[in-house]
Amino acid sequence: MTNEDLCYLPATEMASRIKRGDLSPVDLVDAHIERIEAQEGDLNAFITLLTEEAREEAKEAERAVQTAEELGPLHGVPIAIKDLLGKMEGLPYTQGAKPLENVIVDETSIAVQRLQDAGAIVVGKTNTPEFGHKGQTDNLLIGETPTPFDLDRTSGGSSGGSAAAVAAGMVPIATGSDAGGSCRIPAAACGVFGYCPSFTRVPHRHRPNMFVAPPFYQTGTLSRSVGDAAVMLDVMTGPHLQDPFGLPDDGVDYVGATQRSIAGMDVAYSPDLDELFPVDPEIRSVVEESLDAFDTLGASVEEVEIGIDVTFEELWDAFMDHWSVTMAGINEAKKAQHGIDMYGDHRDELPDSVTEKIEEGREIGAVELGAQQSRITAFYRTIHALFEEYDLLVTPTLSIEPPSTEYVSGPPQINGQEVPGALGWFLTWPFNFTATPNASIPAGFTDNDLPVGMQIVGPRYHDERVFAASASFERVNPWDHAYPPV
Template sequence: MRTHDRFDPAWKLADRIREGDVSPTAAIDSHLERIETRDDAVNAFITVTEDHARERAREVERALEDGEPIGPLHGVPIALKDLTAFREGIRHTFGCRAFSDNVATHTAEFVRRLEDAGGIVIGKTNTPEFGHKPVTENLLVGPTSTPFDLERNAGGSSGGSAAAVADGMSAIAQGGDAAGSVRIPAAFCGVYGLKPSFGRIPESARPNAFQYHSPFISKGVLTRSVKDAAIALEVMTGPNARDPFALPADDADYAAATERPIDEWSIAYSPDLGAFPVSESVRARIEDALSGFERAGATVDPVGVDLGHSLETLRERTRFGLMQAFTATVADSIQRRSGIDFLGEHAADVPEEFRDRIRAGREYSPVDIGRMNRVRTAMFDGVQTVFEDEGYDLLVTPTVSVPPIRNDSLDDVRVDGDPVHPRADWLLTWPFNMTGHPAASIPAGRVDGLPIGMQVVGPRFGDEAVIAASAAFERRRPWSDSYATL
């Protein structure tokens, strides 16, 4: 059997394994060697499951030899974000020092589905404590860097997953997205990041079925090709009787959507969503990249988007207010279940800003939450206007306002020299967590040698549309060669 290029897309690796051209053990060994070579510098992983991965590779190899039915990800290495992607028997830290020795006692439903499809868990990736900020660093193992510049951050909160995929340490990585946590690191690491509709990938967290179920949070995936993301989504999606918010089964075919033409589509382009500061260099690169859609036959029109309020109001009422309330709920659940009190004896195990979020969230009344949701409704109506009233098939924006920021400047983000709020004002991602629309970040080129992303947003439950448009763009402006320099 021959070796393979670790930067090959996952679908191609799966095909070669199925054809007997590459063995699962060889594929896993190759990726583990890459982790050993590169991860000290990149810091993508909190835990590498070397023994588990090799044992699992031997199992799937025997299944292949015995002619057993195999899945679409048979033998493909998969990295899991160390937040809600529980895998029984594997260390699970939530990116938090207080859980450094914690081992998962159950397997999340979407992880089980990935493994049933033949995927092999190769490790758990870095995330800030409980995914609480848009960069990846924590008190447990430190920051994760984008492979394109090791002095700059991979973005967050799924930064470890994005960096692992970009650097060839894993073929596919799972992520979660509460305010851009898949799309931000996808942009910073030059990979494709898909946030599907809320409920598309089911959850099965217990003891509280609603604990990790916020309408702002979607499970997602980070890959080097759109087809890889489509295959992973098909594997993970589908109803789950234990998830009260899981979407019902439908006739979607995400893999087929990657071949769908978008000629005669009408695409709306907003450089700033009417609210966000965006650097001139990023804006110029995104506007150049729009030609990929036009070359695919679509029409691209600049549009105005009215989210109903100023950026400050949107930020304080939704990005912060609603998420602070959610953080306080999570902290309460952790204290009740595990006895860990982040405002008491375990305060030193989380950053001060995380403790501040808990305190703020505990102060909100039901009336406060109701007022916040009215702002959220205005955001939803503003986005729906683009699709329903103006009739566009897709909305496109920059993913973030700036290229990857330095690891030593995470609290001082500037857009063309002007300081902005470091947790919100450079991220054009979180409005679509508030509205629930599916969205993805597509690699859109580089600014000063650093990757940036273009965000594509679909209509409600229009996951196929996001995938179809992303794949059409990829055919006209492929990015696969960008990893060859790493």
């Protein structure tokens, strides 16, 4: 088996072979490091590489196999951690921002620690735009990350470094985070599976503010298979006392869900969320052709009018006001935690798209923000009313092919229509208002051989349903043969 073949094995198969003694963790980590070294110049997927540390951990992992120690479900498997919501003790935690490039943290995020306790070996921390503030991955710290399918097009964001690394075989699995589609957008742009679980399935130590407001953000996964994501979620989820919103352990079995039938499920399909989003006809066609897979699996699909009674502009304003307040809060937190006033002292090290949001957030009052929450509530109620009749909702993930890396905030027009705002080319961010489990799954390719993602949304708490549908689709419509050699 060549190193390329080895690097494209599922993480679950890597772990099984290591446990059987058929595969050395040292050889596996070396193969991935070689691939990273060969491709990082093109993809720029990593902010921090941990090659020597990973090699030492691989030696320890091999010794554990030889001494017949009890091994975790990801023992010896190389992974990447997004440098956002992914702290690692003693390492830089930049969040993609140049003013924070020398910040070293003294704790490890709960999810990261759980992955390491399961035997995973971190080979690096991946690229993200500053604080995950947009749907493209570039920053003033290390630059941009393109999709491996076309180096002139974006990998999406904000988990673009993780998605590109997974698609390119640099790692089999990686963490992401999602506050507006940041797992699902790059999953679609890079042809991988991206998952954002029900809000607080994965616990966080939110500091200094434990009581986060919408848009609800969460640690998620990027992987080349649904089964690999299931193992990651089995490891990362579960309550933690330091997260006041953490969901209780209600017996969710992600791995078991991947074997579950979806026969008899009723699937609602919306091509554009009641015309809130302009969608390129080719994207719509690819997604609609892929819906036949659900029929094959015994589920019924019906195109629906959801009944959304707020406008794009109202939702957009609500999202951006909350995001601006979040950005202003991040700046205050960095002053309190590290003595770094990004807005006051480091404006020249941040893009205007960040400093403008901080400035706007400082001016938004509590009453104004509260008024926006009524719009969020209306959308939340509408989506959950839909789930009283349907088991799942399916939409395109993106409105277009992955756009050029030259775009500042996405394309100005789609299919001759003006794009309504910087968020108008991905159909993901409204579902960060609903606290629902959401996935993006590869649906096919455009005529330019670029990947198209299909978004699957389930009711809150019903993560298993989304995993069952995603895994069933994958068996009928596999994509693991389609990754490009970079």
